[in-house]
Amino acid sequence: MFTNRSEAGRLLADRLADRLAEVHVLDPVVYALPRGGVPVAIEVARRLRAPLDLILVRKIGAPGYPEVAMGAVVDGASPQLIVNEDVFTATGGDAVGLARARHRELAEIERRRIRYLGDRPQISPRGRVAVIVDDGLATGATARAALAAVKRQGAAMTVLAIPVAPADLVEEMRQYADVVVVLEAPREFWAIGPFYTDFHQLSDDETVALLQETWAAADASPPSGGVTE
Known part of the structure; x- marks a missing residue:
C-alpha cells in the first residue's frame, strides 16, 4: 500500500493539510513518535x-508476548502510564511486573532523549494544536499515552495523524483526539508492516540523521507560514 514511511508521510500530509484547513488550524506543532x-x-x-518535535513514548509488552502492547509510558515530569486493561488481564499481567516494565522503559526514554535531542529544547504544546504522528497503529496504546501527555501539558487541540490503523481502533481513537486523520482503515488487520513495501526498523543513527537534517533545514529557513492549501 505504501512504498515506505516517507511516501506514507507525503500522502498523509496532503490529507491532513486539507482537514486542518477545514477547522481553521494555522499554526500546528508536529510531534513524531520515534x-x-x-x-x-x-x-x-x-x-x-x-x-x-518528538514525543517520547515506550510500549510495555505483555508477559510472554513482547510485541503485544499491555500499555505504554510517556515522558514528562510526571510520566503518564496508559494500560490496556483487556490485554493486561488476558496475558496475566501484575502490578509488580508493570512497575518494573515502567521503570525499564523510562530508562530507555531517557537514553533516547539524550541520543535524539541532545540539548535541543523541546516545544511546549501549551496553547498550540498538537499533531501526533506515527507510522501506524496496532493497539493504540502509545498514541493514547502521547495524546494524554500533550493534553496534560496544555495543548489547545489534539490531532492524531496515522497512515494506517484497524477500522475499529480508528473509531475508538476519536475519544482521545479532537481530530483523527487516517489514510487507510481496513477491517481485517494483523500488523502494520504488511501495508509497507519497506518497513525496516530504523536505527538510532538513521533516526538522528533524519532529525538533524530536518532541523538544520528548518533553522535555516524563514519563519513558518503555517498550513498551506
Whole structure:
C-alpha cells in the first residue's frame, strides 16, 4: 500500500493539510513518535510548514508476548502510564511486573532523549494544536499515552495523524483526539508492516540523521507560514 514511511508521510500530509484547513488550524506543532514515526512526521511537518518535535513514548509488552502492547509510558515530569486493561488481564499481567516494565522503559526514554535531542529544547504544546504522528497503529496504546501527555501539558487541540490503523481502533481513537486523520482503515488487520513495501526498523543513527537534517533545514529557513492549501 505504501512504498515506505516517507511516501506514507507525503500522502498523509496532503490529507491532513486539507482537514486542518477545514477547522481553521494555522499554526500546528508536529510531534513524531520515534523511531518509526519520524520519517512520516518529517513529511507532515514539511507540508504544513510546522515545527517538528518528538514525543517520547515506550510500549510495555505483555508477559510472554513482547510485541503485544499491555500499555505504554510517556515522558514528562510526571510520566503518564496508559494500560490496556483487556490485554493486561488476558496475558496475566501484575502490578509488580508493570512497575518494573515502567521503570525499564523510562530508562530507555531517557537514553533516547539524550541520543535524539541532545540539548535541543523541546516545544511546549501549551496553547498550540498538537499533531501526533506515527507510522501506524496496532493497539493504540502509545498514541493514547502521547495524546494524554500533550493534553496534560496544555495543548489547545489534539490531532492524531496515522497512515494506517484497524477500522475499529480508528473509531475508538476519536475519544482521545479532537481530530483523527487516517489514510487507510481496513477491517481485517494483523500488523502494520504488511501495508509497507519497506518497513525496516530504523536505527538510532538513521533516526538522528533524519532529525538533524530536518532541523538544520528548518533553522535555516524563514519563519513558518503555517498550513498551506
